[in-house]
Amino acid sequence: MKSIKFFSVFTLLFLFTSSLFCQEKSISAPVTLGDPFIMFYNGLYYAYGTNANDGIEVYTSDDLNLWTKAPDLALHKDNSWGEKWFWAPEVYYIKDKGKFYMYYSANEHICVATSDSPLGPFKQDEKKPMLEGQAIDNSLFIDxxxxxxxxxxxxxxxxxxxxxxxxxxxxxxxKETMKPILHVSQPWEGVWPRVNEGSFIVKHKGIYYLSYSANSYESPFYGVGYATATSPLGPWVKYEKNPILQKPEDLVGVGHSAMFRDKNGKLKIVFHAHRNKENIHPRKMYIADVEFSKDKTLVMRVTGKILRPKLK
Incomplete structure (x- = not known):
């Protein structure tokens, strides 16, 4: 009888501690998205990024802290040109068209698909890329x-x-308006290979700000800088004190950012970092605040403690 009682108590203790461990594990699991993008729509945040082999995932949150992964892909390769490398999605609701537009890369070509819902399914009207030649990281800006x-x-x-x-x-x-605007030109961008990528444009007090990432995404020195212009077509001038985000806190491989406004109108930046200092994948999503200096320089800064989103 003693052995039976001991076994029962031990079993209950094991089950209890296992339950606590599983709960903690589920609470602390990160959002594993590379090249992340967040859209706020009708009181809910939607996050998209690079992760799935056969399309684009979508997550939802009401507070930016805890996220739920949707059961279905927002975009599946069956509804898109291309068979692999579904990267860097951005989603926008275009009110006058009554549709959501997803800009993304597939097979190293830029594509666009539409949907009636931010959850998808996103589909291409014609299964073809936006350009015949190779290109990635397409980002929309409407002036x-x-x-x-x-x-x-x-x-x-x-x-x-x-x-x-x-x-x-x-x-x-x-096509007649296409032009190059940024290439590797600053000392901090010197880590192999030659990379300026992951562009995103915002406008503040009549000035256009284009954030971008430099260095290989595999490098711990992957980071974010920005350039300014008085027209989206340029000329663009890089901030002389770049990077504005590189190896913050305990993170490495930080980059491919996008910006969005939260439910209070606060400008924020979302970006990915390496899994840890020893491993790149799966990359994780992070969020921070963006502010502009109050003086005439209007310098853009990433500020505050970094938010580390988790899965529910």
Whole structure:
């Protein structure tokens, strides 16, 4: 009888501690998205990024801290041109069209797909890339006058950032407007290979700010800088004190960022970092605040303690 009682107590203790461990594990699990993007729509945050082999995942949150992974992919390769390398998605709700637009890369070509829901399914009207040649990291910017621009990476000088205007359908590039705007040019960008990528444009007090990442994404010195211009088409001038985000706190391999406004209108930046200092994958999603200096320089800064999103 003593042995039976001991076994029962031991079993209960084991089950209890295992339950606590599983709960802690589930609470502390990170959001494993590379090249992350967050959209706030109708009181809910939606996160997209690079992770799945056969499409694009989507996560939801009401507070940016705890996230739920949707059961289905937002975009599946069956609804897209390309068979692999589904990277760097960005999703925007275009009110006058009543649809959500996803800009992403597949097979190292830039694509766009649409959906009636932020959860998808996103589908291409025509299964083809936006450009015939290789390109990645396409990002949408719509100016105050309604003109739409697409920034993206071409492999013309290492990874070089280009920009172009879009037609009203937001899917067709005006090829005559295409031009390179950023390439490797600052000392901190000198880690192999030649990389300027992951562009994202915001506008503040009449000035355009383009954030970008430099160095190989595999390097611990992957980081974020920015450039400014008085027109989306440039010329763009890099901030002389770049990078503004590199090896923050205990993170390495920080980059491919995007910016968004939270439910209070606060500008924030979302980015990925390596799994840890020894392993790159799976990359994790992080969030921080963005502020502009109050003086005439209007310097853009990443500030505050970094938020480390978790799965529910």
């Amino acid at each position: 105050d006058d309604g003109t739409a621009y697409l920034s993206f990476v071409r492999f013309t000088d290492g990874n070089e950032i280009w920009i172009a205007e879009l037609e009203n359908d937001l899917q067709t590039i005006k």
